[in-house]
Amino acid sequence: MSIHLLRRIMESLLILLGITLVTFLLLYLLPADPARQIAGRSATVETVENIREQLGLNLPLYQQYWHYLTNLLQGDLGRSYLQKTEVSELIASRLPATLLLMAGAIVCELIIGLTLGVISALWRNSRTDRILTLVSFTSVSAPQFVIGILLLYVFAVKLHWVPIGGYGTFAHLILPALTLGILGAGWYARMMRSSMIDVLEKDYIRTARSKGLSRGRILFRHVIPNAILPIIAMIGIDIGLFMSGIVVVESVFSWPGIGQLAWQAIQRVDIPIIMGVTLVSACAIVIGNLLADMVAPLVDPRIRIR
Incomplete structure (x- = not known):
């Protein structure tokens, strides 16, 4: 190891x-x-x-x-040309908001996507499967600003359940995290469905059924642990994606993350900030993939690290 x-x-x-x-x-x-x-x-x-x-x-x-x-x-990311501030300080000030949004978005993706994927796989080729597949394709194809504005209109403007934007409380996190969760859930649902269908056709699943094991035990003991491996890799990629900042979602919800900082720097050609955000995003992707490689053997002991 x-x-x-x-x-x-x-x-x-x-x-x-x-x-x-x-x-x-x-x-x-x-x-x-x-x-x-x-x-x-x-x-x-x-x-x-x-x-x-x-x-x-x-x-x-x-x-x-x-x-x-x-x-x-030496740990020096440079100094912003226009803001006259250390890039590390600017990124550090935006990092808590970005990490919070990243965690909330991944949780929403997993809850929505894995649920849809498992249901589709268990009832494959049925009307339920076709409807959920359509929902998955729609969530993947929908523009970020459309989902974000729609959720804002329904839950913030009409129902007044959550704030219309900003940052600071759990209520502020719900809509941006849910927006990203809906947008990414389609990928997780499609991946989970395909992976589960492949696992359900394996010989050891047929053997488990022949032994009389309950459907729930087969599902949670044998199918999901083996089908979830591609999902772990996707989470590693999403960590880097969200750490680079989701500019559209952050703009819709006035979320002070790294994405807005990067967009402002690009508009002003503030090279130190662009380089700093790019490096942080790249580090996040590398760390995310490294964590995925480390977690995979824990989920599936058949995987051996060499």
């Missing part, structure tokens, strides 16, 4: 290094000029050049990237 974990960590560090390089190159190729954005449209050429020199943007690309890496190794 320790050797495998060490190997995965080394691979993850190489992946993160590649991500920083690709992101740095893409930002360098942008037609927008950060110095011009900071100075303003009416600034003189000399002013723009002074700002570019102060930020080190006049250096060759390899020197800029090397300075970024050396600072990163």
Whole structure:
């Protein structure tokens, strides 16, 4: 286990290094000029050049990237060009809201998606299965802002059950988490249905039935533990997805997460913030997948870590 974990960590560090390089190159190729954005449209050429020199943007690309890496190794994500604040502080201030939304969204996805998937698999090819499959496709295809605005209109405007937006209490979390849960539940439902159908056709399930085991025991003891493995991998991916921020949902519900911070930075070409959010998101994806690899053998002892 320790050797495998060490190997995965080394691979993850190489992946993160590649991500920083690709992101740095893409930002360098942008037609927008950060110095011009900071100075303003009416600034003189000399002013723009002074700002570019102060930020080190006049250096060759390899020197800029090397300075970024050396600072990163010291835990320095840089300083925002426009907000004049450390990027680590800006991300840290948004991180609790993002983590809370991520946890709520994953719980909603699992509750809705796994329930639909299990029911569809148990009653496959029936009218119930077809209806739930249609519901799954609809949830996957629906735009984020449509689901969000619809939930706001029904539960906040008409019924007054929850606040219309903001952050701070459990009531504020319900609608954005439910929106993301509905949008992602379709994927979980389809994956769970396919995985369960495959497991239900295995020989050991037929053997369990022939021994007279109850349907509930077969389902919860043999079918679901074996069918849920692909779901664990999907959760690892979702951790990275939600950590990068869901801009549309955060905007609809005025949720102060990392997504809004990244969107504002992109609009202003604030490169340190863009790099910082990208790196945090990449770390979340790597950690999520690493956790999924570690949890899978606990769920299914047949899996061996090598």
